[in-house]
Amino acid sequence: MDNLYCLRCNRELEAGQKSVAVYLFAQTVGVRPRQKSAAQRICFCPQCSVSLAMGPAPEGALNVAAWQMIRDIVGADPALTEAAWEGLHGIEEANSLLPATGTTGNAHPTRAGAYFEF
Ligand SMILES: [Zn+2]
Numbered sequence: 699m700d701n702l703y704c705l706r707c708n709r710e711l712e713a714g715q716k717s718v719a720v721y722l723f724a725q726t727v728g729v730r731p732r733q734k735s736a737a738q739r740i741c742f743c744p745q746c747s748v749s750l751a752m753g754p755a756p757e758g759a760l761n762v763a764a765w766q767m768i769r770d771i772v773g774a775d776p777a778l779t780e781a782a783w784e785g786l787h788g789i790e791e792a793n794s795l796l797p798a799t800g801t802t803g804n805a806h807p808t809r810a811g812a813y814f815e816f
Pocket residue numbers: 704705706707708709742743744745746747
């Protein structure tokens with residue numbers, strides 16, 4: 699199985715870990731034979747899902763469509779928000795264990811302002 703990474707903060711998501719997956723594919727309409735692109739699976743960790751859902755609408759129609767889906771799904775069940783808080787705790791602990799020269803430690807702050815990248 700492929701390793702999955704959060705699109706926003708690039709954190710690795712383990713199989714079965716709480717996260718939000720956005721599936722995206724394109725297909726032609728009114729064209730025969732019908733063309734269909736490969737499906738892409740875009741994942742967000744709980745922290746980024748909640749942070750995106752609470753944040754302002756992003757630029758771009760496609761981004762707004764994805765943002766609204768994430769808002770719906772995050773608002774529907776508090777489990778994801780709870781996972782986000784638990785995860786934040788984990789990050790603090792993980793950061794204190796990582797050496798200052800670690801490359802992963804900087805991933806979150808530098809990407810914090812980023813929205814979807816399609
Ligand atoms: Zn993330």
